[in-house]
Amino acid sequence: MTDRMMKAPESGVKVRMYRQGLGDCFLLAFPANKAPAKKTPAKKAGETFYMLIDCGVLMGTPDAAEQMKAVASSIKDSTCGKIDLVVISHEHYDHLSGFGFEGSQQIFKDFTFGQVWVPWVADKTDGQALKLRKDMEMQLHALEITARLMKASGNEKSAAAINELLGVSKKVQEQLQFVLDKKRARAQLYPKPSLKPLTLDNAPGARFYVLGPPTDEKLLHQMDASRDGEIYELARKKRMALVNAVLSLEDKAKTEETGKFLPFDPGLEISEANAKGDEFFRANYGFGSSPGQGAEWRRIDADWLMAMEELALAYDHFLNNTSLALAIELTKSGKVLIFPGDAQVGNILSWSQLKKEEDEDGHSSMDELFKRTVFYKVGHHGSHNATLKEKELEKMASKELAAMIPVNQEMARKKKWNMPFPHLLDALKEKTRGRVIILDQDLPKNRPQELSQKEWTDFKNNVTETEHYFEYTVNG
Numbered sequence: 001m002t003d004r005m006m007k008a009p010e011s012g013v014k015v016r017m018y019r020q021g022l023g024d025c026f027l028l029a030f031p032a033n034k035a036p037a038k039k040t041p042a043k044k045a046g047e048t049f050y051m052l053i054d055c056g057v058l059m060g061t062p063d064a065a066e067q068m069k070a071v072a073s074s075i076k077d078s079t080c081g082k083i084d085l086v087v088i089s090h091e092h093y094d095h096l097s098g099f100g101f102e103g104s105q106q107i108f109k110d111f112t113f114g115q116v117w118v119p120w121v122a123d124k125t126d127g128q129a130l131k132l133r134k135d136m137e138m139q140l141h142a143l144e145i146t147a148r149l150m151k152a153s154g155n156e157k158s159a160a161a162i163n164e165l166l167g168v169s170k171k172v173q174e175q176l177q178f179v180l181d182k183k184r185a186r187a188q189l190y191p192k193p194s195l196k197p198l199t200l201d202n203a204p205g206a207r208f209y210v211l212g213p214p215t216d217e218k219l220l221h222q223m224d225a226s227r228d229g230e231i232y233e234l235a236r237k238k239r240m241a242l243v244n245a246v247l248s249l250e251d252k253a254k255t256e257e258t259g260k261f262l263p264f265d266p267g268l269e270i271s272e273a274n275a276k277g278d279e280f281f282r283a284n285y286g287f288g289s290s291p292g293q294g295a296e297w298r299r300i301d302a303d304w305l306m307a308m309e310e311l312a313l314a315y316d317h318f319l320n321n322t323s324l325a326l327a328i329e330l331t332k333s334g335k336v337l338i339f340p341g342d343a344q345v346g347n348i349l350s351w352s353q354l355k356k357e358e359d360e361d362g363h364s365s366m367d368e369l370f371k372r373t374v375f376y377k378v379g380h381h382g383s384h385n386a387t388l389k390e391k392e393l394e395k396m397a398s399k400e401l402a403a404m405i406p407v408n409q410e411m412a413r414k415k416k417w418n419m420p421f422p423h424l425l426d427a428l429k430e431k432t433r434g435r436v437i438i439l440d441q442d443l444p445k446n447r448p449q450e451l452s453q454k455e456w457t458d459f460k461n462n463v464t465e466t467e468h469y470f471e472y473t474v475n476g
C-alpha cells in the first residue's frame with residue numbers, strides 16, 4: 001500500500017477518466033470485501049477492488065506512446081499492479097492500444113488481472129460468435145485481396161487506406177491477446193446480456209448487469225436510428241455477396257499475371273475497345289453521354305472494387321456495436337452507473353428488450369436501472385448515434401446525474417468527426433444540469449444556474465481534476 005494508491009470511498013465508487021486523448025481508459029475503485037470468501041484472493045480489510053474499463057488512445061494522437069506509458073505507470077502506482085476486473089468493451093485501437101505500445105506494455109506485463117471480461121462475439125467456444133467471426137475473417141481476407149488488386153490497377157490511395165485498416169485490426173488482436181494472456185488474466189469471461197446481474201465475492205457493494213452486445217443479429221447490425229435492423233440485415237447480405245465475389249478472384253490473382261482485377265474468367269471477357277464497337281454494349285452499358293449510349297453505371301470494370309472501401313468502413317463501424325455494455329448497480333443505494341463502450345443504436349435498443357425472469361425477484365428491469373442512473377459514460381466519444389434521446393437519456397431520471405465524455409475535440413476535428421455532437425452535448429448538459437465532464441476541457445468555473453449552490457458544492461467536492469485525469473466519486 002503506497003500513498004499514491006487510489007482509495008475507494010467508504011461506500012460507493014470512484015471513477016477515474018484518464019485524459020490521454022481521444023480514447024477510453026477508466027479506472028474504478030470500489031470498497032473490497034472485508035471478509036472475503038474462501039476462493040477469492042484474500043483482501044485485507046479496507047482494501048480496494050479495482051476495475052479497469054479499456055485503455056487506449058486513437059492512432060495518430062501526438063505523443064501517443066508517451067501518453068499511454070504515463071497512463072500505465074499511473075495505473076500501476078494506483079493499484080500496485082493488481083486489477084481485480086478488466087473489461088475490454090470492444091476490439092478498437094482507441095480502447096486497447098495502451099496494451100500495445102512498447103513502454104506501456106512493459107509496465108502492464110507484470111500486472112495481474114483477476115478477471116477479464118470481453119464481448120461474447122470474441123468467444124472462440126461460442127457457436128454464434130464463431131459464425132460471426134467467420135464472416136468477419138472473410139471480410140478481412142477480401143479486403144486484403146482488394147488492396148492488392150487496387151494497387152495493381154494504380155489506385156494506390158484506396159489500397160493504402162484499406163491496408164491501414166488491416167494493419168490496425170491486426171495490432172488490436174495482438175493487444176487483446178496480451179490482455180487475455182493467462183500469464184496475467186486469472187479468468188476470462190465472455191458474458192451474454194442478461195438482467196441477472198453478475199456479482200463478485202470481493203466486490204460486495206456492486207452488481208454488474210451485462211446489457212450488450214445483443215445476440216439478436218438484426219440489432220447487432222443496426223448502427224443508427226434512421227433505418228431499422230431489416231435494412232442492415234439486407235446490407236449485410238449484400239456485403240457478403242460482394243465479399244464472396246472478391247474471394248472468388250483469389251486463385252486467379254495468384255496464378256495469372258494479366259487481368260488481375262477482372263471479376264470474370266478471361267475467356268468470358270470482352271475488352272473495352274471491342275465493347276465500344278458493339279451496339280449491344282453501347283446501348284446497354286454506355287460509354288459517355290452521346291445519344292444512343294445506355295446507362296454507364298451498369299458497367300463494372302474495376303470500379304466495383306471501390307464498393308469494398310465502403311465495406312471497410314462498415315466493418316469498422318460494426319465493431320463499435322459489438323461493445324460490451326455494462327450497468328453497475330451499487331447494492332446499498334441502488335445507484336447505477338452506465339458504461340456502454342461505443343455501443344450504437346441497435347445495441348442500446350436491445351437493452352430494453354432484456355426480460356426479467358421469474359426467479360429474478362429483487363433484480364432490476366432496464367427502466368428501473370435507467371431511473372436510478374447517476375453516472376453515464378457517454379458512448380462513442382459523444383457521436384450522434386451512440387446515445388438515444390427518448391429511449392435512453394430521457395429515461396435517466398436521477399437528479400444526481402453526471403456524465404463523462406472521453407473525447408479530444410482537436411483530434412476529432414482532424415478526423416472530421418463531429419464529436420461531441422452539438423445537439424447531444426446540449427441534451428447532456430440539460431439533463432445533468434451542467435455536470436458534464438469532458439476529457440479535454442477544464443471543469444466549468446462557475447455554477448450552472450440550473451444547479452442549487454448545494455448541488456454545485458457537492459459536485460465540486462466529488463470531482464478531482466488533474467492534468468492526467470478526472471476523478472468522480474459516487475457516494476452510496
Ligand SMILES: [Zn+2]
Nearest residue numbers: 092094342380
Ligand atoms: Zn472508441
